[in-house]
Amino acid sequence: MAKRSGGGGARQPNKAPARTTGRAKASSRGRRRRSWLGRIVYGTVVLGLWGVIGLAGLIAYHASQLPPIDQLAVPKRPPNIAILASDGSLLANRGETGGRVVSIKELPPYLPRAFVAIEDRRFYQHFGVDPVGILRAIGQNLTRRGVAQGGSTLTQQLAKNLFLTQERTASRKIQEAILALWLEHKYTKDEILELYLNRVYFGAGAYGVEAAAQRYFGKPAKEVSLAQAAMLGGLVQAPSRLAPNRNLPAAQARAAQVLAAMQELGFAAPQDVKVALAQPAKPTNARGGGSANYVADLVMDVLDDYVGKFDTDITVQTTVDPVLQAAAEKVLTDELNAKGARFNVGQGALVSMRPDGAIRALIGGRDYAQSQFNRATTAKRQPGSSFKPFVYLAAVEHGATPDTVREDAPVRIGNWAPENYSHRYEGPVTLRTALAHSLNTVAVRLGQEVGPKTVVQTAQRLGITSPLQANGSIALGTSEVTLLEMVGAYGAFANGGTGVIPYVVTAVKSQGGKVLYKRSDNGLGRVIDANADGMMNAMMHEVFVSGTGKKADIPGWDLAGKSGTTQDYRDAWFIGFSGSLVTGVWLGNDDGELTKKVTGGNLPAEIWKSYMTQALKGQTPVPLPGLNRWRRQPETTASVASAAPPAPGGLLGQILGEPEAPAPRQSAPARRAQKDDRNFIEKLFGIGD
CATH class of the missing domain: 1.10.3810.10 (Biosynthetic peptidoglycan transglycosylase-like)
Structure with missing residues (x-):
């Protein structure tokens, strides 16, 4: 029994350590689990802190690449x-x-x-x-x-x-x-x-x-x-x-x-x-x-002349009438779309202004999206017979009148022998008839009588700024000019003789409404004597009555102007005016390719009439300065001839070697010119310039 008891006592101590060892192992495993979790948490926190530090450093670095915060400012928006x-x-x-x-x-x-x-x-x-x-x-x-x-x-x-x-x-x-x-x-x-x-x-x-x-x-x-x-x-x-x-x-x-x-x-x-x-x-x-961009381009070209440097939005007030601008664009593009291919004409331009030079419509080409080149202000082309009014004005200023007679006959200057468009010669004709029917020989004779330099000076006095060659052919418009120049120069005829400078800007204001520029009245002063202007208007009026512009006549309005066609039908012009509006049209090709017989008297005249009919609609007709005094009477020209003051011999008489013919001698050829007008224009109309 004692042995068992002892044996039992000996075994008891052996069991207790076994239980203690199990608890120790469990505790050890818990500590290991807690240790791993702690390490993960700890590592995460550390990494997070380092991430924050790294991000802060990254942000600080990139912030240092920027201007100091206290110096930051929203940059100004480019001005419009x-x-x-x-x-x-x-x-x-x-x-x-x-x-x-x-x-x-x-x-x-x-x-x-x-x-x-x-x-x-x-x-x-x-x-x-x-x-x-x-x-x-x-x-x-x-x-x-x-x-x-x-x-x-x-x-x-x-x-x-x-x-x-x-x-x-x-x-x-x-x-x-x-x-x-x-x-x-x-x-x-x-x-x-x-x-x-x-x-x-x-x-x-x-x-x-x-x-x-x-x-x-x-x-x-x-x-x-x-x-x-x-x-x-x-x-x-x-x-x-x-x-x-x-x-x-x-x-x-x-x-x-x-x-x-x-x-x-x-x-x-x-x-x-x-x-x-x-x-x-x-x-x-x-x-x-659309075409308004041609106007905008012109404004930008001249804006530096009116305002200096600006850094805020500005508004520019112009003279352009949006209704007339739209009408001009439509008329020009419709005509070219309908007839351009048939007549081999690809481009056109139109300028319309008040007689004081205020531009009301400006079309620089057929399609701005296709070509931004402004043919109204930049393209220089030969004006042809539309230049002749400057020749006739020079002659009038040297003593001629609308009923002065010159010989329509072959003329030669050195090796140059200009001909009429029709290759016909009518003999003695009045200047009124010669200009209306665009007789080249008479224009050349007048140019020689007054001298090419005088013709050049006359055109320049009216506002032509392009270089002009003072030679015999200047009478037929062989020196290149822009459409804007020509329309501006015709403005002096329309307003009674005051030279004008075409303009498009009337005022410039800042974003806050401050006036930076305001146009004041200015011009070239008187450039044509009132009596001479009346004679010129009477002769150019005849262009619409019986001449090459008869197709462009608008009932109820007194109109005056001139057509122009250059050699081989390269360029075609029509420039005309009422007492309230001056408009010019050019047609041609940018590369100088010849058109198929486009003359000033056909397509340009059609465009001019379509546009002017809309532009003048609803307005009270304005008389042309001096026209009534020199207008050709429908029943007879004898009364006009007798009423006109006798033209002095002057320089014309000296050049010709004889004095100007007195009024009684002028009446017979004048009557003949009047009688032949109808038949003559029938042959020229539609194909003459």
Whole structure:
């Protein structure tokens, strides 16, 4: 028993250590588990701290690459030049942005909301960088659900546009975030949104919502509809791909996404969205997209003469009438579209101005989008017979009258023997008839009588500034000039003899309304004696009565002017005027290729009449200065001849070797000229110049 007892006592101690060992092992395993968890937690904390330190260092480094915060400032927006028509409507914008700065208060509420809905729906909640928005964008882009959104906030996009390049790097994104935080600290949400709307790029050279509204819809931003606002809001994601004038289906699909987002956020009522979806926006031809750009180019050419350097938006008031500009563009393009191919004429230009030089319409070519070269102001072409009024004026100033007679017969100057267009010669004719029928031999004789230098000086006195060659052929318009010069020079005939300088700008104002320039009346002074001007108007009036411009006559109006056709039908001109408007038309080809018998008396005269009929519609006819005194009487020219003061022999008589014929001797050829007018013009009409 003792043995058992002892044996039992000996075994008891052996069991206890076994239990203790098990607990120790469990405790050891717990410690090891806790040790690993602790190590993971510890490592995570350490890594996190190092990550924060590294991120802080990275941010500090990239922040150091930026200007000091206290020196940061929003860069000035490049100034816009708004070019206005005479009625205050917008003709075109010029400058790097394409439109003026607008206040967010000017805009309909749904326009800025369209950008918030599609680009940054948490714009009013975040502090410049939106982690929630970034995660949402990642999730939506991965699952392809809902409206696709970018991770950048509007504030970040503005920071990029204002301060950074367009490169896509981690470095730029960090700087973008830093600058976004600064913008949020510096400006209110509405100020940030206004800056964004005025700086973001919309494609087609349009920076800012105003420029985009004008470019795509032909209206100011404050007038866009909900559908148009949605299209503009969707456009900024990819301006080149989504521009409505390039890819309308894509632009409308994107606009539908914007409208859905606006409805979801409560930015637009469901019924309004329904209407906008049923009537999606479409681009229109903005007024600045056509011929008005030729006017804008002219304005920019002369603007430096009126104002110095400027760093804010300005408005330029012009003399151009948008109704006349549109009419001129349509008439010219319609004529060329209908008859250009048949007559092999590809280009044209038109200038219309008041007799004081104020340009009312200016078309520099058939299609500005195809060619920006301004044929009205820059192209120099031979004017042909439209130059003859300067020759006749020189002769009048040396003693001739409309009823002075000259011989229409072959003439030779050295080896040059100019001929009439018809290759016919009518013998003794009055200057009135010779100019009306554009007889070359008479013009050349007059040019020789007064001298080529006198002809050149006469043209220059009236405003021709291009170099002119003082030779025998100057009488037939062989020196090159611009259409604008010619129309300006004819203005002196229309206004009674005062030389004019064509102008298009009347005033320039700053964004705040300060007047930077205002035109004062100026010109060249009197350049034609009133009596001489009356005689010239009487002779050029005959062009419409019985001459080469008869096709262009407008009933009820006294008109005067001259046609012109250059050698081999290269250029065709028609310049004419009423007492209130002077208009010139040129047709030809840029490369000098010959047309198929286009003369001043056919296509240009047709364009001139179509335009002037619209331009003068509803106006009270204005008499031409001095015309009534020298007008040819329908019943007889004898009364005119007898009423006219006898022309002195003067220089003309000395050159011819005999004095001017007295009035009784003039009456017979004058009557003959009158009798032959009808038959003569029948042969020339439509093909003469």
